Amino acid sequence: MQFSDIEIEQSASAPTRSGAFDRKAVNRALDAIDTRLEGFAKPLGARGFADRSTAYRVSAHYAAQVWELDVDLVARRFESEADCEALARAFHEYHDRVFAVADLASEIDFLNWTGRMTLRLPRVAQLPLSDAEEAASGSERFRKAWFSLDESDNARVVRGAELVSGASVEGPAVIEEETTTLVIPPGLVARLSPHGSYIVELDGGEEAR
Amino acid sequence: MTQRIDSSERQAQRTLSPMLLAVLANRFDGAVREMSNTLLRAARSAVINSARDFSCGITTAANEMFASAEGLPAHTFGLHLQTRSMTELHPDLAEGDAYLHNDPYLGNTHPADHTILVPVFWEGEHYFNVCAKAHQADIGNSVPTTYHAAARDIYEEGALIFPCVRVQRDYQSQDDIIRMCRRRIRVPDQWYGDYLAALGSARTGERRLHDVFRKYGAETIRSFVAEWFDYSEERMVQALRQLPAATLDQVSHHDPFPPLLPEGIPVRVKIEVEPEAGRLSIDLRDNIDCMDNGLNLSEACAINNAVSGVFNCLPSDIPRNSGSFRRIEVLLRENCAVGIPSFPHSCSVATTNISDRLTNTVQSAFAQLGEGHGLAQGGIGMGAGISVISGRDGRRGGEPYVNQLILGNNGGPASPDSDGWLTYGVPVVAGLMYRDSVEVDELKYPIHVRELRVARDAAGAGRYRGAPGFEIVYGPRDEPMTVVFAADGQHHPARGVRGGGDGRSAALHHIDPEGCETALPNVGQLELERGHWVRGLDTGGGGYGDPLERDPALVLEDVLEGYESQAHAVETYGVVLTGRREDESLEVDEPATRDERAALAAARQAGPS
Numbered sequence: 001m002q003f004s005d006i007e008i009e010q011s012a013s014a015p016t017r018s019g020a021f022d023r024k025a026v027n028r029a030l031d032a033i034d035t036r037l038e039g040f041a042k043p044l045g046a047r048g049f050a051d052r053s054t055a056y057r058v059s060a061h062y063a064a065q066v067w068e069l070d071v072d073l074v075a076r077r078f079e080s081e082a083d084c085e086a087l088a089r090a091f092h093e094y095h096d097r098v099f100a101v102a103d104l105a106s107e108i109d110f111l112n113w114t115g116r117m118t119l120r121l122p123r124v125a126q127l128p129l130s131d132a133e134e135a136a137s138g139s140e141r142f143r144k145a146w147f148s149l150d151e152s153d154n155a156r157v158v159r160g161a162e163l164v165s166g167a168s169v170e171g172p173a174v175i176e177e178e179t180t181t182l183v184i185p186p187g188l189v190a191r192l193s194p195h196g197s198y199i200v201e202l203d204g205g206e207e208a209r
Numbered sequence: 210m211t212q213r214i215d216s217s218e219r220q221a222q223r224t225l226s227p228m229l230l231a232v233l234a235n236r237f238d239g240a241v242r243e244m245s246n247t248l249l250r251a252a253r254s255a256v257i258n259s260a261r262d263f264s265c266g267i268t269t270a271a272n273e274m275f276a277s278a279e280g281l282p283a284h285t286f287g288l289h290l291q292t293r294s295m296t297e298l299h300p301d302l303a304e305g306d307a308y309l310h311n312d313p314y315l316g317n318t319h320p321a322d323h324t325i326l327v328p329v330f331w332e333g334e335h336y337f338n339v340c341a342k343a344h345q346a347d348i349g350n351s352v353p354t355t356y357h358a359a360a361r362d363i364y365e366e367g368a369l370i371f372p373c374v375r376v377q378r379d380y381q382s383q384d385d386i387i388r389m390c391r392r393r394i395r396v397p398d399q400w401y402g403d404y405l406a407a408l409g410s411a412r413t414g415e416r417r418l419h420d421v422f423r424k425y426g427a428e429t430i431r432s433f434v435a436e437w438f439d440y441s442e443e444r445m446v447q448a449l450r451q452l453p454a455a456t457l458d459q460v461s462h463h464d465p466f467p468p469l470l471p472e473g474i475p476v477r478v479k480i481e482v483e484p485e486a487g488r489l490s491i492d493l494r495d496n497i498d499c500m501d502n503g504l505n506l507s508e509a510c511a512i513n514n515a516v517s518g519v520f521n522c523l524p525s526d527i528p529r530n531s532g533s534f535r536r537i538e539v540l541l542r543e544n545c546a547v548g549i550p551s552f553p554h555s556c557s558v559a560t561t562n563i564s565d566r567l568t569n570t571v572q573s574a575f576a577q578l579g580e581g582h583g584l585a586q587g588g589i590g591m592g593a594g595i596s597v598i599s600g601r602d603g604r605r606g607g608e609p610y611v612n613q614l615i616l617g618n619n620g621g622p623a624s625p626d627s628d629g630w631l632t633y634g635v636p637v638v639a640g641l642m643y644r645d646s647v648e649v650d651e652l653k654y655p656i657h658v659r660e661l662r663v664a665r666d667a668a669g670a671g672r673y674r675g676a677p678g679f680e681i682v683y684g685p686r687d688e689p690m691t692v693v694f695a696a697d698g699q700h701h702p703a704r705g706v707r708g709g710g711d712g713r714s715a716a717l718h719h720i721d722p723e724g725c726e727t728a729l730p731n732v733g734q735l736e737l738e739r740g741h742w743v744r745g746l747d748t749g750g751g752g753y754g755d756p757l758e759r760d761p762a763l764v765l766e767d768v769l770e771g772y773e774s775q776a777h778a779v780e781t782y783g784v785v786l787t788g789r790r791e792d793e794s795l796e797v798d799e800p801a802t803r804d805e806r807a808a809l810a811a812a813r814q815a816g817p818s
Contacts, residue, residue: 064399066258066649067250099251100416101409103402 003179006049006119010036011112017063018108021084026113027077030056033115041117049119056115060091062106069094070114145172147185155183165194223439224432230440233425233433234276234528240417241265241278244341248410253402254346255653260615261643263343265410267418268292269434270328270335273531282517282529283318283560283568283637284342287509289531290316292338294373295326304330307377307408309386311348312370313507313556320368320557321348321355323404325376327411331422336430339414341407345400346597347611349393350557353599354693355613356591357557358466358732360503366555369393377408395599395611441532446487448523449536452578455482459574461586463566464700464731469500473701476547476566478515480574490538491515491571496547503557503695506564508549510556512539514564514637518571521639522583561635562697565589568636569703572622576706576753581625585675585706585751587636588619588629590698590715590731593745594661594681595635597694602655603687610654615645616661616683617745620668620676620712622703623753628763629668629676633750655686664713664746666777669702671709671752672759677772678713678747682720689738696731698748709752710781716746756782757806761797769795783809 014029016022034054041052056076059068071091075083088108096102145155155172160182168191169175171184175198182198184190189201225233244265252258264280272293277285294315295308308326311317317324324342328335350357351367360366369390376386390404391397422430457480462473479492493515499505506514516537520529527533544551547563569586576583594617601607621633621640630640647658660682669675684690698715705711718726722740729735735743764784767773778784783806788794 062253062402064253064402064653065251066255066653095251099247099406099409100412101251101405103405106398106402 003121005121006044007116008037008040008119009114009116011114013112015109015111018084018088018110021078021110023078023084026110029113030077030115033113037115037117041119044119048122051120051122052117054115054117056113058087058110058114059112060108060110062095062103062108065109068111069098143174145174145183147172153186163192165192165196167192223436225429225436229429230433230436233421233430234437236421237267237276237418238278240339240414240421241267241276241280243417244339244410244414245278245280247413248341248343248406251402251406251409252343253399253406254612255645255650256346256613256615257343257403257406259643259645259649260613261641262613262615263341263407265339265341265414267414268338268340269531270296270337272296272338273438274534275337275434275437275530277529279641281638281641282520283510283513283564284322285340286513286516286529286534287316287318287507288324288338288340288342290509290512291324291373292326292340295328295338298373299375302328302335303378304328304333305377305379305381306375307411308373309371309376309404310373311368312372313509313550313559314552315372316507316509318342318507318509318513319559320366320370321345322560323348323371323407325404325407325411326373327415329415329418331419331427334427336422336427337418339411339418341410341414343403343407344560344613345394345403346613347395347400347599349390349395352693352734353395353611353691354597354695354734355557356561356597356693356695357503357555358562358695360555360557361501363553363555366503366557368557380412396609399611437528438530438532438535441528441530442535444527445523445533445536448527449482449487449489450484452482452484452582454484455578456480457482457574457577459570459577461566461570461573461704462701463504463563464697466502466504466732467730469502470497474500474504474546474563474566476563476570478567478570478574480571482578488536488538489519490540491519492540493547493567494540494542494545496545498546499544499551499554500546501554503555503559504563505546505550505554505556505559506548506567507556507559508541510559510564511541511545511548511567514567515539515571517637517639518568518575521568521572522575558695561591561637562589562695565636565697569622572636573704573706573751580707580754583706584624585622585629585669585671585709585753586703586712587622587633587639588675588678588698588703588712588748588750589635590619590696590748591635591694592617592619592681592696592698592715592747593683593692593694593717593743594618594679594747595696596692598654598656598690598692600655600685600690601688604655607688612654614650614656615642616647616650616658616679617681617747618644618679619698619703619747620678620750622750623669623671623673623675623705623709625753626673628673629750631663631676633676655688656683656690657686658683659742660744663772664749665771666774667713667746667749668772669705669710669712669749669752670756670759670781671705671707672754672756673709674752674756674759674767675703675705675709675712675750677749678715680744680746682742682744684742685737685739687739689736692735692737692743694731694733694735699731703748703751705751706753708755710756712749712751713746715748716744718744720744757809759784761799761802765795765797769793779805
């Protein structure tokens with residue numbers, strides 16, 4: 001089962017300098033990126049991944065620098081001088097944000113162009129309200145579970161989403177999360193930390209994750 | 210600052226938990242690291258953005274050295290002298306100011322180290338200064354090098370000197386200063402980019418310190434500063450108490466610089482170790498007067514490279530700040546080549562040549578304390594591969610270029626328990642800088658590097674050996690190239706200690722298109738046409754202890770790795786090997802080795818042959 005969005009990246013090299021920005025070469029590189037992304041996305045469309053978007057960025061540096069910064073593109077293609085100027089402006093601003101300075105008079109080398117396509121997983125509807133009501137009413141669910149070869153235990157089944165910070169679950173128990181299931185053997189206690197992690201305590205207060 | 214604090218008082222003042230002390234110490238080092246990352250990534254010249262010839266640090270408002278993370282000690286130990294000049298010269302110091310400082314008479318190391326100083330305020334009060342110091346590719350000297358060894362005085366040197374000059378007020382730049390630099394410094398765009406990188410580094414440090422104040426509050430930070438200095442001092446006291454009491458005298462020589470001093474330039478240190486008092490002093494006053502050349506030390510270099518030699522011989526985790534410095538006294542005198550320079554004597558080459566010898570002299574003096582103490586001397590000299598190249602780039606329409614190469618490399622010194630570090634550089638750098646990438650250098654500058662290799666049989670032998678130096682051959686691509694070098698180590702090698710051998714000496718050759726090689730002196734300037742090359746041999750580090758005591762397995766490994774030849778293994782270490790390197794059947798012949806070592810020891814007894 002697929003639990004996460006799918007992301008795919010494609011890159012193409014098209015070095016150009018801000019003072020003589022080669023729009024054609026850059027647009028060609030972006031076209032090539034789009035073609036490759038499309039080739040990947042098409043078969044997935046048939047499998048329910050219809051919601052998708054692509055973000056573009058370029059690695060760039062001031063003339064004579066050797067370490068690049070990745071800057072997001074505003075436009076999908078460079079149609080006019082204004083688009084090129086907007087990109088240069090975005091680089092200056094980003095350089096100022098990261099390095100606390102910008103060199104507005106300097107030319108900028110744009111080197112490697114990347115497109116990142118995100119195919120969004122169809123969102124699963126939230127749990128039906130009746131379950132939450134069931135929890136609120138205090139009626140607990142149990143399931144038979146085997147922790148030894150001979151006998152079964154009656155393990156409490158808890159929905160992780162309903163636990164509050166600091167709540168404890170004594171084993172034997174099963175904690176059901178949306179994307180995983182935790183099994184707590186007899187004698188162990190799981191506690192939900194304020195950061196949303198489960199901390200499982202062994203006998204004698206020793207902690208295990 | 211040198212006032213003694215009674216240890217019971219110190220205990221009483223302690224309010225922060227040891228955990229918080231450690232966390233905050235790392236927060237400040239973290240700020241320095243972020244400054245360093247900014248400077249590296251934003252800079253334009255290869256000497257900064259590839260080789261990392263720069264350092265960042267933090268001093269307190271009272272001008273005490275506070276944090277320097279992985280900064281070069283040779284850069285950072287004097288930052289508090291520079292910020293002192295800032296507070297003294299600028300009583301109207303305010304938030305939003307930035308200062309450019311490269312004045313070697315006011316606490317800077319040498320004029321090529323442009324330093325940006327920014328005072329850091331919190332709620333209107335001045336607490337710290339952040340400092341970003343970077344070795345520039347050019348500073349407008351009379352010749353295209355940042356190391357003008359022959360300069361008779363500062364006028365011949367020709368650098369623009371900034372005696373702590375305000376370059377920003379209210380976070381706005383004073384463009385007059387920028388315009389002055391652009392008129393004088395070669396490849397102005399490269400300089401300006403490097404200047405901005407240093408400014409960005411300092412402003413980044415300021416932002417991070419504000420974050421620390423925001424999180425912990427001024428009261429906690431105030432306590433932390435006092436307690437961290439005290440802790441650092443205590444660590445130094447403990448380390449010094451482990452040493453035997455002694456007075457150490459040691460002299461080393463920088464190579465002669467004609468027409469001066471044909472035996473070389475002496476560097477004398479006298480060290481008093483007082484373990485009972487937990488103190489140490491280094492007296493440099495018995496050195497020659499300032500010379501009419503660019504090799505004189507600045508005050509910062511005299512202090513920091515002497516102190517570096519001490520730190521090199523102590524546990525590596527003692528914090529390097531004004532707290533631990535309280536226990537080390539460096540005695541200097543005015544108008545001294547290894548002391549306080551008198552204006553207008555030039556300090557153009559202050560950070561390397563004599564400084565390297567000073568660190569070496571101090572750390573090798575410690576070996577006199579007995580087995581397990583001190584270090585051998587590290588490889589010295591900025592040979593062909595660490596020279597400043599300049600000219601015009603035919604590939605870019607004749608655009609001018611200038612930069613110091615960091616491709617060469619001298620081998621590190623042996624210690625009581627390990628071999629020398631291979632990518633050591635010079636003693637003042639001690640492996641902390643990066644090395645250039647040949648490919649990036651060839652891309653950025655019209656240079657062709659024909660050969661670059663680790664030299665064989667070049668390390669100082671010993672129970673632990675030094676590291677070997679490198680060998681390099683390079684020349685211009687098309688247009689002529691100027692190479693300016695200010696090296697050392699052709700006459701006086703890096704010395705071994707406690708029976709260890711010296712490292713191999715340096716050599717420098719010009720190769721003409723026919724392949725004829727002509728030897729060159731340590732210091733000079735070369736105009737290379739296409740088809741002409743320069744060959745440089747860097748020095749090896751000295752060894753520690755008797756080579757006949759070296760574990761034969763280590764000698765075997767050195768032969769397998771190519772550091773030593775089989776013949777050298779026999780002559781120097783008395784280690785006889787059987788089998789062949791090529792088919793990996795090489796082994797130590799133990800009986801033959803025992804005999805060879807006994808014979809070498811007997812020959813030694815009989816005196817030199």
